[in-house]
Amino acid sequence: MDERWPPLPYEPWRETCGALHLWCQILGKYRLAHAPWVNHSWHATLYVSPRGLTTGPVPDPAGAIALTLDLRDHLLVAEAASGAREEVPLGPMSVAAFLARARDAVGALGGTFAIHGRPNEIPDAVPFAEDLRPRPYDADAVERFHRALLSIEGVFQLFRTSFLGKVSPVHLFWGSFDLAVTRFSGRRAPPHPGGIPNLPDSVTREAYSHEVSSAGFWPGGNGMDAAFYSYAYPTPEAFARAPVTPAAATWNATLGEFLLPYEAVRTAEDPQATLLAFLESTYTAAAETAAWDRAALECARGVPRVPRAVG
Template identity: 60%
Template sequence: MGGWPRLDYARWRGTGGSLHMWTQIVGKFRLAQSPWVNHSWHATLYVNARGLTTGLVPGSHVSHEVQFDFLDHQLTVSNTLGVSETMVLETMPVAAFHARFLEMLESTGAATEFHGAPNEIPDPVPFAQQTWPGDYDPEAARDFWHAMVNVDRVFTHFRSGFLGKVSPVHFFWGSFDAAVTRFSGRRAPLHPGGLPALPDEISREAYSHEVSSAGFWPGGDGFEEAAFYAYAYPTPDGFEEAPIRPREAFWSPEGGEFLLPYDAVRRADDPDAALMAFLQSTYDAAADLADWDRAALDCPVGQPRVVREL
């Protein structure tokens, strides 16, 4: 694999639209079977050595795992009895993917009941009614996953430099992005809600405590290129004027967050260092302006086989 791949949004757009719906379908299966964990962490997907996975989804007698394989371009449903079903990932309507996935779940003994419409998009159409032609470009899907492998590596390195509560690196299928979040430990003001096709109680539970969050998404919603983002909730006064690195980063008034184009990271002499600078400088601004207890929360980034000093 090697290096940070070029992400061509024009080539990716159709594939990304299909994968957004497909990952929602798979993610909703995990959501329906998993006990609720704070901030909806029980519903997400994770980057693995072949694509994206649910991890082990608990069942009453048999547990399951669902994996998107972007090397061989297939979806696999496996259970803990050794039974598996596979579907080829190719151009198809969302309704066809949904129907085949339900068949795979039934064949492997998994529950097939979950919410049947997308979240976090305006005017959502139920999956079974999305019968228009889809799109799937294997090369675009593979490049997206290669980028996610790099993102996961750097985000994991960054999250190790914090002693407080910090999320794993999650892939959120609703917003179709990867994210890592640090928490001050203090309660946050009640979130206003109002996210499209998402019950307010979910967004309010997700933002129940103060956060500094960063993530990556492959483009859309008026920003037609892949980008990294960083925000704080609640947003402290002066956050938008903070000095952020690298120089290509900028404040987006529309989103209330800092953005850094993916291509600026890819083209940097040291892409990992450029992304770490963005993650660290946005966190520094959020934590300092909101008066987090940094002496108690911060620590050097972790090193392999080096135990934390007490």
């Protein structure tokens, strides 16, 4: 198998994945606390990097600070515009211990670490500072997860190039812990009903203010292994019945979205082509059943060094 698409069964690293999710929430909340609001909460997300997951530069009053979970050398790295740098080893620890170490690292750089202290989008969330339960750290699983993210991010970026309309960056939403890319029709959407655990409805409604076709990757949970998803909001009546590929893709009525197991992509003869087929076919299903203006919104897939044709 291609090492760029490593095995990622959820259950063996479930506890580590849960800890990593909460650590990402802490980093994301630091960015959220300082970055000006951008449509659909794009100012709060994390990005995949060759080393791991990063906030990118955060406009702290002390000067720009970036926080990175280095998933290769297993470090929390805090870097300031001044060139100062703090490193914290990653390993078995409680969420409260990670919070304290992240706060100390930012403070050592002169930054201000004041975040909302409760996780978002998690039912019965325990405040970070009160989460004292020891958590394991499976370094091998973390490295495999990072390799998978790098491969997936590359395919998402390629998929993103064939759309002329408004399209999101490829970024990781730390609330739900999914890597996502979203296309917009340009039309307003009806108010979202909200109701996501530990997330203000005002945030959800702003995020879904406009009609979308969204796809992403989730590492697993709630009895499911890692999977790709694709949904539309609002959901067209015929969306669930639309033909999509590959054959392993199915409609999940409970979630209201198409799912494709990561394992089906990883073990395919051509993982990139298999994932692209899922992304393109589910977007087509959303665009066709919701009557998007596809001629105005779509273009050929981008290639290096070739500008878009004009006129």
